[in-house]
Amino acid sequence: MNDLSNTQYFKVTQDQQIKVAEVMELVYAALKEKGYNPVNQIVGYIMSGDPTYITSHNNARSLIMKVERDELIEEALRYYIDNKLEGKRS
Template sequence: MQNLNNTQFFKVEKELEMRVEDVLAIVYEALTEKGYNPVNQIVGYVMSGDPTYITSHNNARSLIMKVERDEIVEEILQEYIKTKLSK
């Protein structure tokens, strides 16, 4: 039996942080696999904050909720500028 007068220690593993681009790739793939239009669904989520726009398939909804929506917009805009506007 444990002595309840002593402090108990718990070791919790730190969750690996994923890059926004990796989260978007996983979410895009999950939405595509389920037959959704991934662009429309991601835009709906970013604009409203409603996680039901994202399927729970392959843990996509949980993953995207770990990223701030403004970080998603920033990542998409940076990639657009890099590929379309930079010469």
């Protein structure tokens, strides 16, 4: 029997955090598979916040909505700087 004089702890496990880069890759692939221009569709989503720019194919719409739009911009900008700008300095 439990000791009722002590505080009981309950820990809620959160969904596994998916990385923004993984979301971008999966959403890109789903849009490409459906014949959309992934860049145009992702930009449309980022600018408007309207999830209908993203296909529901392969759960892409649900995935992209799990990350903040500013995180998507951050990831794209970080990738560009790391691979295009910093790479030129070498």
